[in-house]
Amino acid sequence: xxxxxxxxxxxxxxxxxxxxxxxxxxxxxxxxxxxxxxxxxxxxxxxxxxxxxxxxxxxxxxxxxxxxxxxxxxxxxxxxxxxxxxxxxxxxxxxxxxxxxxxxxxxxxxxxxxxxxxxxxxxxxxxxxxxxxxxxxxxxxxxxxxxxxxxxxxxxxxxxxxxxxxxxxxxxxxxxxxxxxxxxxxxxxxxxxxxxxxxxxxxxxxxxxxxxxxxxxxxxxxxxxxxxxxxxxxxxxxxxxxxxxxxxxxxxxxxxxxxxxxxxxxxxxxxxxxxxxxxxxxxxxxxxxxxxx
Amino acid sequence: xxxxxxxxxxxxxxxxxxxxxxxxxxxxxxxxxxxxxxxxxxxxxxxxxxxxxxxxxxxxxxxxxxxxxxxxxxxxxxxxxxxxxxxxxxxxxxxxxxxxxxxxxxxxxxxxxxxxxxxxxxxxxxxxxxxxxxxxxxxxxxxxxxxxxxxxxxxxxxxxxxxxxxxxxxxxxxxxxxxxxxxxxxxxxxxxxxxxxxxxxxxxxxxxxxxxxxxxxxxxxxxxxxxxxxxxxxxxxxxxxxxxxxxxxxxxxxxxxxxxxxxxxxxxxxxxxxxxxxxxxxxxxxxxxxxxx
Numbered sequence: 001x002x003x004x005x006x007x008x009x010x011x012x013x014x015x016x017x018x019x020x021x022x023x024x025x026x027x028x029x030x031x032x033x034x035x036x037x038x039x040x041x042x043x044x045x046x047x048x049x050x051x052x053x054x055x056x057x058x059x060x061x062x063x064x065x066x067x068x069x070x071x072x073x074x075x076x077x078x079x080x081x082x083x084x085x086x087x088x089x090x091x092x093x094x095x096x097x098x099x100x101x102x103x104x105x106x107x108x109x110x111x112x113x114x115x116x117x118x119x120x121x122x123x124x125x126x127x128x129x130x131x132x133x134x135x136x137x138x139x140x141x142x143x144x145x146x147x148x149x150x151x152x153x154x155x156x157x158x159x160x161x162x163x164x165x166x167x168x169x170x171x172x173x174x175x176x177x178x179x180x181x182x183x184x185x186x187x188x189x190x191x192x193x194x195x196x197x198x199x200x201x202x203x204x205x206x207x208x209x210x211x212x213x214x215x216x217x218x219x220x221x222x223x224x225x226x227x228x229x230x231x232x233x234x235x236x237x238x239x240x241x242x243x244x245x246x247x248x249x250x251x252x253x254x255x256x257x258x259x260x261x262x263x264x265x266x267x268x269x270x271x272x273x274x275x276x277x278x279x280x281x282x283x284x285x286x287x288x289x290x291x292x293x
Numbered sequence: 294x295x296x297x298x299x300x301x302x303x304x305x306x307x308x309x310x311x312x313x314x315x316x317x318x319x320x321x322x323x324x325x326x327x328x329x330x331x332x333x334x335x336x337x338x339x340x341x342x343x344x345x346x347x348x349x350x351x352x353x354x355x356x357x358x359x360x361x362x363x364x365x366x367x368x369x370x371x372x373x374x375x376x377x378x379x380x381x382x383x384x385x386x387x388x389x390x391x392x393x394x395x396x397x398x399x400x401x402x403x404x405x406x407x408x409x410x411x412x413x414x415x416x417x418x419x420x421x422x423x424x425x426x427x428x429x430x431x432x433x434x435x436x437x438x439x440x441x442x443x444x445x446x447x448x449x450x451x452x453x454x455x456x457x458x459x460x461x462x463x464x465x466x467x468x469x470x471x472x473x474x475x476x477x478x479x480x481x482x483x484x485x486x487x488x489x490x491x492x493x494x495x496x497x498x499x500x501x502x503x504x505x506x507x508x509x510x511x512x513x514x515x516x517x518x519x520x521x522x523x524x525x526x527x528x529x530x531x532x533x534x535x536x537x538x539x540x541x542x543x544x545x546x547x548x549x550x551x552x553x554x555x556x557x558x559x560x561x562x563x564x565x566x567x568x569x570x571x572x573x574x575x576x577x578x579x580x581x582x583x584x585x586x
Binding site for chain 1: 369401408409410411438439454455456457458460461464465468469470471496497498499500502503504506507508510511513527530531533534535
């Protein structure tokens with residue numbers, strides 16, 4: 001089987017063996033943002049054409065490749081959803097050669113007030129992680145540009161909520177007047193913790209963000225400490241809003257996972273950190289559930 | 294007397310008569326962000342050289358011209374501050390010809406927890422407005438890129454707090470993934486009110502901002518309504534955080550003043566809207582308090 005995680009900025013393909021073992025992987029900076037609809041089969045053939053001929057089983061594609069800007073739009077599927085339900089709503093596409101390829105849908109969740117939230121691609125990581133968690137209910141955090149907090153149980157994604165934490169950090173640091181008073185420096189754990197402490201006071205992110213600039217201008221905070229302080233402030237706001245249970249599973253690369261674990265510890269919450277690279281395991285489980293051979 | 298409001302992006306000069314009457318005004322896109330320290334006297338001579346020779350009284354300069362990136366740094370003056378105290382801390386500079394010129398300091402305020410906030414230039418509008426308010430205590434809102442909420446009484450600025458509402462609106466709409474699903478459209482009062490309503494629920498701006506994107510992708514909100522919704526969400530967060538008294542003075546241009554008045558009304562607060570152009574009146578009061586003739 002072949003699994004492809006095809007996001008806004010990157011193409012990641014996995015050749016998968018029994019049980020979802022990763023036999024080979026390829027990656028390219030050929031994200032959906034750079035491509036037109038007609039490009040997708042061409043890129044697939046160029047990047048993994050040799051795999052396509054010699055691999056049994058389907059090609060499973062997940063991520064922004066299924067968005068309106070992707071290859072074929074796979075409409076959002078409503079939660080609760082498991083691998084079987086996601087596979088049932090996958091859209092078949094004409095892939096190069098004789099291979100059978102499916103694009104999996106993104107998910108839509110509605111909160112108690114009926115407000116929508118959406119994801120595309122992260123379902124593969126959630127399903128991959130659930131394979132190791134067993135059937136009990138759990139809270140999973142996927143930090144990043146748009147951090148996802150999902151509630152799962154018994155192999156099913158019950159719902160989720162998104163926070164634009166990573167994107168906001170980039171905007172504030174690199175595009176705003178607040179970031180202009182920042183200087184380059186190593187990560188500063190004390191400033192990070194101070195940012196989290198500030199977020200917990202709950203008196204408004206728009207005020208607290210300007211306050212970070214004011215603190216530098218007033219000489220209360222060093223410019224080199226500002227990036228860590230802002231990171232703490234934003235992650236702190238995210239965790240404060242979520243109000244997670246006493247134990248959370250965190251899926252992220254080392255640096256980001258450490259920062260979230262540190263933030264959660266300040267809130268008295270235990271973080272169990274997992275390898276972020278669980279998309280392949282999820283793609284395999286969705287592929288196995290496809291009603292094809 | 295001559296007053297100059299010299300900010301990040303614009304130069305605005307006023308020739309002032311008795312009582313602060315504006316006899317003439319000139320404006321240029323020659324903000325502090327575009328200039329080096331040596332440029333300031335040259336720009337002043339080029340823009341208002343004819344006034345300098347024939348005007349009695351000092352030249353009073355306010356705004357980012359007094360920042361580290363300006364002509365001469367006029368260090369922040371601690372609140373509470375009135376026109377006399379601001380004049381006492383003004384920095385003399387060598388202006389063209391025989392004119393006497395002073396750069397007024399920005400202000401620093403500390404909240405009950407000792408956290409700093411800063412402003413530069415807005416003190417002229419606050420002092421200008423106070424001239425018409427009498428001695429009673431009042432709350433003044435100056436909406437904008439960095440909205441200021443000031444507490445004043447008896448001609449004195451007692452303290453203030455800043456919210457990066459306008460800058461955040463620009464970043465989200467024009468630089469973020471949330472803004473990418475927006476479309477051009479006329480202002481939408483219902484969407485604005487819906488954004489304010491959402492802000493009042495208090496469950497986290499980072500989540501609510503992503504939710505605006507999700508609402509469009511889910512078909513719950515039209516792309517053309519997104520700009521008004523975001524405006525309501527951000528102004529709503531600002532007002533929710535400030536929790537103003539039952540009556541607020543708002544200084545802004547027509548469009549922005551209307552939006553704030555509408556937002557405050559939803560919170561059950563009365564807005565008294567004033568002409569935003571009160572900087573000249575404030576500059577005149579500060580100039581009159583300078584210990585020079």
